[in-house]
Amino acid sequence: MFRSSLGKISGFVVFLVLCSSVAYGEYGDVVLNKRSEAEGVRPVVFPHWFHRIRFRCKVCHTELGFEMRAGANDVTMQQIINGEFCGACHNGVIAWPTENCELCHSGKPGTKSGIYGGHETLGPGKW
């Protein structure tokens, strides 16, 4: 009796631990970690929800040339500093400048690149 309830409790604890280690994020969050951790900084978390309040999709996905596919954009920090991609706004004029490394490179170490935010679905290719 005692043993079986102990088993159930320990099973539940394992379940809780597993749940707590699952990455959530807000729907549409993109983690960029192609180079970040290899270069010794945290992965980048890009929140779509924050950006779409301020810009229509077309600004980044047409004018700035971001492919509409997580992982398809091979963006380097040098390009951003030169004003391409994120650097078109993150230049200290429209948004914070690239000196604020930690604000973008704020991801949990070990988080893989891709779309996050499984409020209802895990997004393309995850099914």
Add this chain to the structure above:
Amino acid sequence: MRRAVNSVLLITLITGLSFSYISIAEQQPVRKWKPIKDDGIHDPASSAIGVLQNPAEALSVLPPDTAGNQVNWVKALRDGHIKPRTHLNKQGKLERLDTDIIMEDTLEMPNVLFPHRAHTEWMDCASCHDHIFKSKAGATPVSMFDILQGKYCGRCHGAVSFPLTECDRCHSVGKKRKASK
């Protein structure tokens, strides 16, 4: 004596009603967003925590939805709750188009109505044409299997725009309705 019984009955009735009201109120969908320090993808030790805005602060004031960001983004834009820029350095014109496309090859599901209007309020023609969808209606072999793999509509739906669990938002019209234009 009778008065006392009546009072007790009245109090019981009021208490019961207020409890049932509370339980009804609780059934209303309550929108919740995880703070970024607990969202599992931000590092709680990062100095960005406390600086970056939490989703709840920005999203709770926008028109509600039940899926995705729990925000009806199309309504938020149309009703002026948000005024996202059309171009990086100016507010320019949009390539608006207000034609509906009906997709009829949907087996037992209702036909799909694709509204150009909602899409051109956010994007350019070139966002989808012709590298994702051919301009000629019906010329692209769209299938639900491919969409679930992230192709066609699945480029955005299931990733950023409302998720693929919301079948009836696209499969929304009867089998007889034809395109509006």
